[in-house]
Amino acid sequence: MSKDWRINEEIRAREVRLVSDDGEQLGIIPLRQALDTAMEKGLDLVEVAPSAQPPVCRLMDYGKFKFEQNKREKDARKKQKIISIKEVKMRPNIEDHDFQVKVKNARKFLNAGDKVKLTIMFRGREITHADLGEKLSLRFVEELTDISNVEKLPKVEGRNMTTVLIPKFDSEKEKDKDKEKKEEA
Incomplete structure (x- = not known):
């Protein structure tokens, strides 16, 4: 109009x-x-x-x-949802507890409806062990598969490896609600 x-x-x-x-x-x-x-x-x-x-x-x-x-x-x-990208950074030799804290933060971001960009930063000669970064990325993705989908698989860009996760769509939640209503009827 x-x-x-x-x-x-x-x-x-x-x-x-x-x-x-x-x-x-x-x-x-x-x-x-x-x-x-x-x-x-x-x-x-x-x-x-x-x-x-x-x-x-x-x-x-x-x-x-x-x-x-x-x-x-x-x-x-008002009804438009602005999706922002939240970044979670880590190094390839991160400790397990620190890793879990990062996963917890990413889970919080995904539940809020934001995309999450995982960046694994390599220093010096660490870049020669990109396979360690990829394993770490896949472990991170696996921890969050219940609430997210992978938008971009792990990829080395310069001295960083990035992966992007998006929250699973609300439509799946709505489908579950519709199934429950049909079962009740």
Whole structure:
């Protein structure tokens, strides 16, 4: 939908297809007659489909219409979920307890609906043992398979190895709820 609606005198067509405020088709009539009808009812004539032949105009309260449009747009923005990427960094020779702490943090991020980027940093000659980093990445992925899917498998980029995990979709949870409802019925 366009933000710049033509209203009343701004409409340039000679004839318009008029739709009443309750949605009833009033037919194709001259613009002057449509404007007079709008004045009689105390409403505005708004061009809702300018590309149609002839353009479609509707009788409505333009102020109220704009208010409703803004309200819908605000609601749509509120419902959008912004997914951010949280990064978990570790070295290839990490201790087991430290590893579990990193897994716990990643689990928290995934439950919040964020993506998790695992970065294993190699220093000096450690890069020659990239297989250790890959084993560590796969172990990390395995720990989180219940709540995540792998978006990007372990890959060496410079002196780092990265893996990206995404949370399992809420649709799977919804499917489980639907199954439960069907079983109850």
